[in-house]
Amino acid sequence: DAGVIQSPRHEVTEMGQEVTLRCKPISGHNSLFWYRQTMMRGLELLIYFNNNVPIDDSGMPEDRFSAKMPNASFSTLKIQPSEPRDSAVYFCASSFRGGNQPQHFGDGTRLSIL
Amino acid sequence: GENVEQHPSTLSVQEGDSAVIKCTYSDSASNYFPWYKQELGKGPQLIIDIRSNVGEKKDQRIAVTLNKTAKHFSLHITETQPEDSAVYFCAASTGDSSYKLIFGSGTRLLVRP
Numbered sequence: 436d437a438g439v440i441q442s443p444r445h446e447v448t449e450m451g452q453e454v455t456l457r458c459k460p461i462s463g464h465n466s467l468f469w470y471r472q473t474m475m476r477g478l479e480l481l482i483y484f485n486n487n488v489p490i491d492d493s494g495m496p497e498d499r500f501s502a503k504m505p506n507a508s509f510s511t512l513k514i515q516p517s518e519p520r521d522s523a524v525y526f527c528a529s530s531f532r533g534g535n536q537p538q539h540f541g542d543g544t545r546l547s548i549l
Numbered sequence: 550g551e552n553v554e555q556h557p558s559t560l561s562v563q564e565g566d567s568a569v570i571k572c573t574y575s576d577s578a579s580n581y582f583p584w585y586k587q588e589l590g591k592g593p594q595l596i597i598d599i600r601s602n603v604g605e606k607k608d609q610r611i612a613v614t615l616n617k618t619a620k621h622f623s624l625h626i627t628e629t630q631p632e633d634s635a636v637y638f639c640a641a642s643t644g645d646s647s648y649k650l651i652f653g654s655g656t657r658l659l660v661r662p
Contacts, residue, residue, distance in 0.1 A: 535642050
């Protein structure tokens with residue numbers, strides 16, 4: 436079975452550029468999560484979608500960050516404009532239902548902003 | 550706010566020995582506790598989870614115990630193998646937003662051959 440698929444795996448870009456991260460959740464899962472992992476702050480939830488609707492975006496750090504889920508099989512996380520402090524590994528995860536259910540993670544996008 | 554503390558931060562054991570990682574959570578309403586294993590360059594992989602109505606769960610060499618009164622839970626790995634070397638994260642759901650997981654800071658486990 437295909438797991439959560441993220442692209443690109445690595446992204447290096449200059450500050451000020453727009454960055455778009457992509458995620459394909461596991462088929463049949465109706466909940467999708469975007470996380471950010473850094474050494475300083477660990478794993479942090481950025482945004483949670485249920486049935487393609489954003490339910491909780493309280494973890495999105497700034498207005499420069501936005502996320503969409505146009506359909507059940509695709510989501511994007513966009514940073515515009517990007518800054519060096521956005522450098523981190525960004526993970527997408529999905530689950531069959533939102534609450535108290537196993538979340539399955541993709542292998543992440545390692546983002547470096549120069 | 551909600552917090553999950555995880556100890557130790559690093560753990561080195563001899564192959565074949567047992568490893569124990571402990572976590573403490575702050576939200577008394579938490580009722581779902583997963584454990585993840587993360588290898589270099591990979592995403593966290595769910596290895597076992599436990600819910601608040603269960604005190605212990607086992608899956609082959611891995612077991613998790615939960616003490617709701619003390620608000621702590623532990624991961625036990627028996628007969629460790631070099632391929633168990635990775636970073637392990639505990640997590641706890643939050644009471645008011647059950648989809649939200651609060652993660653511990655991670656334990657780097659090294660199994661020496």
